[in-house]
Amino acid sequence: MNLKKLASELKEFEGVSRKKEIKSVVESLRYDDSEYYFDIISDFGDDAAIIGIDEEKAILLAADGIWGNLLEKDPYWAGYCAVLVNANDIAAMGGAPIGMTNIISINDEEVGKEVLRGIKDGVEKFGIPMIGGHTHPDAKCNVLDVSITGIVKKDSVLRSDTAEIGDKVVFAYDLDGKIHEKFDLNWDTTTMKPKKLVRDQLKALEIIGEKKLATACKDISNPGALGTLGMLLEVSKKGAIVDINKIPMNKEVPLNQWLKIYPGCAFVFTAKEENIEKLKEVLKFVNITAEVCGEVIEERKLIVKKDEEEEILFDFNKEYICGC
């Protein structure tokens, strides 16, 4: 496939372009209050916000809304994914989940029941309680929003704005899965696996955080592999060169689809050369295939290579993904 065409497709796809809306929200909500007692270590721009609550620990806060079209087409899957995405947001910070709250706005009782069934199965799979929330039984349209709170030791947190020049870029995927029958951009890796493995996959990130095996991390989500890496580089104020051929992939899925896929369990890391072996080992132990695919550079561009071709996917001097 022509790399120029692929790059264009990846840049324009909805999973990336809708992130632009974050910028105006972040700018509106800049916080600066001398009476605030806690320590905001990081707010918008990462998979979860980090707030120090004492000498040792920080609370992690994240929230996700499930796209309307997902909820309409498969409310069960929307409910299940609401848990999955939040679980991954906390894991991507190296944290342990405490609990979730949900807000379900339903204008269709059957949809509501299916959403709850999906949430219930998600709660059972991931082992994170849904312990509060709010219900709108009279909404104009169906909306599902979920928030999660987690906890992490301050010295073990995995951030996404801490990539350093010379770090290796590592993509890591659970390659055992299947395309969801209704959503060709969902790579389901969890519904068929025992809950112990699914939970261990996320606990592996806590180990990576504690042992400082990565300098930065994000879970791969809506923007796909390279869009997610782009967001990490954007907030780190760095660039990278990535060889697309090295990204772990399931060979049955076309390349352009794979790179846009929202996987059930996948992460992008930056890491020091000396930690790569251990990082790969920890992930392999929980069935996640990790490969070095590139390197972090000073120049603030995400450059992708494939065979003999090279393209600039994002130039952060001229454009932004989320603007954080």
Added chain:
Amino acid sequence: MNLKKLASELKEFEGVSRKKEIKSVVESLRYDDSEYYFDIISDFGDDAAIIGIDEEKAILLAADGIWGNLLEKDPYWAGYCAVLVNANDIAAMGGAPIGMTNIISINDEEVGKEVLRGIKDGVEKFGIPMIGGHTHPDAKCNVLDVSITGIVKKDSVLRSDTAEIGDKVVFAYDLDGKIHEKFDLNWDTTTMKPKKLVRDQLKALEIIGEKKLATACKDISNPGALGTLGMLLEVSKKGAIVDINKIPMNKEVPLNQWLKIYPGCAFVFTAKEENIEKLKEVLKFVNITAEVCGEVIEERKLIVKKDEEEEILFDFNKEYICGC
């Protein structure tokens, strides 16, 4: 006004009846997982869920969605209230707020801007950062959901399921305010006050919790004064007799409206006789008028009295408000 008619009106009004939807959600999401590391002290049924994270402290989680009609009619006020309601949920537990996340689903850019403006003013007034969230720029309808995380010492938490027989029922309102020009069931007490007083009003609840001046507490919200007391009694598995004439009220507002009002700062407490004076004093110091209005009884009914009349407002042996 005829008490029978008033009771009927209070029972049927939307602020109370929509709480019924909570029951099915709670039943679906019962949690029982031996691997869960933390300590769920309380989940659904209170203003916030309480999860113990160590010997001394517990995290509080709450979430609220802003009613569609509020958002449509006045998006600025919806944004502001999103902060207000969450701040009160944490205060009602005797907790201190850590931070909020929001999910804004907007299909109208102007509405989106107004919502953000309201949130920003709410953040500035209440001193609680909005530190994360999610934006849907392409939603089918406008929805605003906000979650908050707080923290509290386990021995200072104020719960709503801990009312005891013989306790006094105390209603407490900031009576200095005005009906919102667009919403006749909103009693605005905060927009015209300095942020120091507004914040001190909520901090007063932390003092009430620490000094154990109340046995139970809820902030008065959508279901109004008696609907909120009803929810407290329902989860406490108790009843009460209340003299409506003793409820603090602003005399310019008709009684049936006042009792359905969602106030900017108001709480219902149950408390031991010996703590009443101190409780009233702490609240008076921050401009909240508190009065003893009744007593907690064993019989699981909320009985309301006015002059010579008496009515059963809720009979929890036969019906439920939220079913938690």
